[in-house]
Amino acid sequence: IEISFGSTTRHFKWAVEYMFWSPDCQESVVMGINGQFPGPTIRAQAGDTIFVQLTNKLHTEGVVIHWHGIRQRGTPWADGTASISQCAINPGETFDYRFKVDKAGTYIYHGHFGMQRSAGLYGSLIVEVGEGEKEPFHYDGEFNLLLSDWWHQSVHDQEVGLSSKPFRWIGEPQTLLINGRGQFNCSLAAHFSNTSTNACTLRGDEQCAPQVLPVLPNRTYRLRIASITTLASLNLAVGNHKMVMVEADGNYVQPFEVEDMDIYSGESYSVLLTTNQDQSKNYWISIGVRGRKTQTPQALTLLNYSPTSQSKLPILPPPITPTWNDYDHSKSFSNKIFALMGSPKPPKNSDRQIILLNTQNYIDGYIKWAINNISLLLPSTPYLGSIKYSLKSAFDNKNPPENFANDYDVMKPPINPNSSNGNGVYMLGLNITVDVILQNANALAVNVSEIHPWHLHGHNFWVLGYGEGKFSANKDEKKFNLRNPPLRNTVVIFPFGWTALRFVADNPGVWAFHCHIEPHLHMGMGVVFAQGVEHVNDIPDQALACGLTGKRFMKNTKQN
Numbered sequence: 423i424e425i426s427f428g429s430t431t432r433h434f435k436w437a438v439e440y441m442f443w444s445p446d447c448q449e450s451v452v453m454g455i456n457g458q459f460p461g462p463t464i465r466a467q468a469g470d471t472i473f474v475q476l477t478n479k480l481h482t483e484g485v486v487i488h489w490h491g492i493r494q495r496g497t498p499w500a501d502g503t504a505s506i507s508q509c510a511i512n513p514g515e516t517f518d519y520r521f522k523v524d525k526a527g528t529y530i531y532h533g534h535f536g537m538q539r540s541a542g543l544y545g546s547l548i549v550e551v552g553e554g555e556k557e558p559f560h561y562d563g564e565f566n567l568l569l570s571d572w573w574h575q576s577v578h579d580q581e582v583g584l585s586s587k588p589f590r591w592i593g594e595p596q597t598l599l600i601n602g603r604g605q606f607n608c609s610l611a612a613h614f615s616n617t618s619t620n621a622c623t624l625r626g627d628e629q630c631a632p633q634v635l636p637v638l639p640n641r642t643y644r645l646r647i648a649s650i651t652t653l654a655s656l657n658l659a660v661g662n663h664k665m666v667m668v669e670a671d672g673n674y675v676q677p678f679e680v681e682d683m684d685i686y687s688g689e690s691y692s693v694l695l696t697t698n699q700d701q702s703k704n705y706w707i708s709i710g711v712r713g714r715k716t717q718t719p720q721a722l723t724l725l726n727y728s729p730t731s732q733s734k735l736p737i738l739p740p741p742i743t744p745t746w747n748d749y750d751h752s753k754s755f756s757n758k759i760f761a762l763m764g765s766p767k768p769p770k771n772s773d774r775q776i777i778l779l780n781t782q783n784y785i786d787g788y789i790k791w792a793i794n795n796i797s798l799l800l801p802s803t804p805y806l807g808s809i810k811y812s813l814k815s816a817f818d819n820k821n822p823p824e825n826f827a828n829d830y831d832v833m834k835p836p837i838n839p840n841s842s843n844g845n846g847v848y849m850l851g852l853n854i855t856v857d858v859i860l861q862n863a864n865a866l867a868v869n870v871s872e873i874h875p876w877h878l879h880g881h882n883f884w885v886l887g888y889g890e891g892k893f894s895a896n897k898d899e900k901k902f903n904l905r906n907p908p909l910r911n912t913v914v915i916f917p918f919g920w921t922a923l924r925f926v927a928d929n930p931g932v933w934a935f936h937c938h939i940e941p942h943l944h945m946g947m948g949v950v951f952a953q954g955v956e957h958v959n960d961i962p963d964q965a966l967a968c969g970l971t972g973k974r975f976m977k978n979t980k981q982n
């Protein structure tokens with residue numbers, strides 16, 4: 423029996439397994455949930471408890487699921503990060519994820535062990551406002567667009583390539599997917615292009631057939647748009663329609679109008695779209711790659727006006743995605759995002775400032791990413807347990823560096839390209855206010871600096887500002903936006919730039935903070951924050967021990 427006070431428990435039984443699927447009209451092996459790809463969409467109301475009993479049917483791999491954007495207040499063991507909040511769930515075992523969704527918004531869930539997210543382990547988690555509450559905007563209907571990128575090379579091959587010497591980069595995706603659907607060998611817009619692409623002949627019931635958005639004229643629709651890409655930064659546009667941005671990562675923003683929007687891996691937005699165009703036509707919805715020079719074609723679907731037939735293609739070509747390296751366009755979009763009036767404001771001052779330099783490095787000739795010259799290598803014992811029970815030998819107990827050398831030139835490749843592995847943790851005093859400055863730099867190759875979307879678990883943070891080149895405390899802190907900075911859980915650092923964010927360490931637990939590009943995290947691009955772990959009680963045995971023997975050993979050590 424579930425006991426809950428004034429709210430509902432939503433109970434799901436999920437099995438994760440590999441299956442054959444054709445996300446882009448070409449058969450692949452994907453990781454599915456209950457035979458579906460993407461996994462089932464969870465819909466709940468703010469205040470509800472989600473209870474997912476997750477069974478691992480993978481035979482030879484552990485698994486976990488992270489509830490991206492959900493803060494897990496009081497349930498840090500349900501964050502679903504292998505080695506951080508729990509042991510990976512062994513094949514054949516079932517783990518109970520039970521947590522509260524306390525904030526309406528558009529969220530995602532996904533694998534957080536190895537590179538399983540890239541194998542297709544993801545889905546949507548949508549939280550509506552609680553009973554009797556209202557969104558601060560009106561809409562007549564809504565659609566959910568979960569964006570991802572897809573490779574034909576298996577994730578195992580990708581992972582081995584990244585950990586090999588010589589290094590083998592995963593390259594650019596073959597296909598972009600909208601709700602797990604894309605077209606590799608054909609295009610819906612073939613007749614507009616001057617290449618030899620075939621036109622798609624889809625019946626509509628294929629796994630790769632686009633999910634069309636049927637709309638009525640003169641209505642307002644909410645599009646919930648989330649990106650769970652492995653690598654790609656995306657731009658989305660709807661032909662002939664403007665969009666009004668209203669939500670970012672589960673937080674309301676001051677509404678503003680856009681013709682197209684950028685979205686980085688790990689981010690979510692809601693936009694309002696008014697169907698005020700000619701109802702005898704259909705319109706393209708297009709997504710294309712930004713920030714990397716790519717050959718990957720756009721993903722397309724249709725906004726289908728009633729009573730026009732779904733099979734009628736738009737008369738104009740799909741919207742053109744801005745040039746991959748038009749960073750001014752991206753920055754201008756990011757700089758328009760402010761918190762909705764009346765949103766919580768950041769504390770005026772911070773108690774601690776941590777500067778995190780992002781560099782590409784070598785360790786013994788293997789290519790890695792490092793933060794203040796340390797590349798994250800996760801320990802085998804989950805930090806939540808090793809910190810709670812003071813198992814000091816479980817990881818490296820040195821505090822990782824708070825800064826980098828003063829004379830480091832972020833515009834040039836590292837002078838000493840070598841770094842080392844570490845699994846140290848930033849121990850944050852409970853309830854302190856922390857500023858993090860994410861400092862981008864030149865990668866190993868000359869004149870190369872990449873986009874990195876950073877995601878924080880267990881918290882939202884305020885984005886205080888973005889800047890070019892090296893962050894200067896004297897000059898740049900004065901320009902922090904403390905008036906209406908947006909709350910987010912993911913934020914981008916632009917090439918050769920920095921991003922400043924502030925959060926309050928008010929959620930006892932151990933939390934990952936990392937680049938959301940899957941291969942970059944795999945190559946070490948992340949850090950770990952711990953706070954108030956002594957206040958975390960009742961960690962389920964299941965989170966820290968695996969199998970009955972594990973549970974048995976847990977009972978013996980718990981008294982410590």
Ligand SMILES: O=C1O[C@H]([C@@H](O)CO)C(O)=C1O
Nearest residue numbers: 589591782865872941942945
């Ligand atoms: O991590 C990365 O490695 C490659 C390249 O830098 C080395 O081949 C690339 O494009 C990345 O984003």
